[in-house]
Amino acid sequence: MEITGRIKVIGDVQQISGTFKKREMVVTTEEQYPQHIMIEFIQDKTELINQYNVGELVKVSINLRGREWTSPQGEVKYFNSIHGWRIERIQTEAPAGQMPPVPPTEAFEPATNFNEEEHDDLPF
Numbered sequence: 001m002e003i004t005g006r007i008k009v010i011g012d013v014q015q016i017s018g019t020f021k022k023r024e025m026v027v028t029t030e031e032q033y034p035q036h037i038m039i040e041f042i043q044d045k046t047e048l049i050n051q052y053n054v055g056e057l058v059k060v061s062i063n064l065r066g067r068e069w070t071s072p073q074g075e076v077k078y079f080n081s082i083h084g085w086r087i088e089r090i091q092t093e094a095p096a097g098q099m100p101p102v103p104p105t106e107a108f109e110p111a112t113n114f115n116e117e118e119h120d121d122l123p124f
Contacts, residue, residue, distance in 0.1 A: 003037055003082075004059045004090065005029040013046050025049055025084070027060060039084040048087050061086035 009026040016022060023046035029035045039060055041048055052058065065081045 001062050001064065002059055003027055003029065003039070003062055005034075005037070005057070007052055007054050007056050007058055008036060010049055010052065010054060021046055023049055025060075027058065030057075037082065039082050041084045045083075045085055048084070052087065052089070057090040057092060059088045059090055060084045 005027040007025060008028045009024075011024040013021055013023045020043070022040050022042045025039050025041065027037050027039060029037065039062060061084065063083045063085060065083055067079050067081075069077050069079060071077065
């Protein structure tokens with residue numbers, strides 16, 4: 001599965017135990033009703049976030065995880081988590097109507113021999 005949106009929060013690496021670490025990131029989707037999705041990156045995947053910044057548009061590949069827990073009183077509860085395993089930048093396109101810059105080799109030179117008194121036969 002994939003989630004696309006803008007990075008809202010990048011957390012620090014949390015060393016949970018001697019052998020387990022995680023890092024959380026929140027991605028805000030860009031849809032009619034934006035959602036703030038918290039994604040966990042665990043173990044060696046915590047380093048994937050290092051090259052990203054808050055505000056960047058990304059696509060995150062995720063796995064949904066679920067587990068069952070029984071309390072000491074015998075009550076059963078279920079928990080879900082979202083684990084990220086890949087992240088990619090999404091390149092935004094130039095705004096519509098904005099032309100790319102013209103390289104100097106293709107630019108036109110202004111006319112130097114222009115004479116307003118010369119008649120041309122153009123209909124406009």
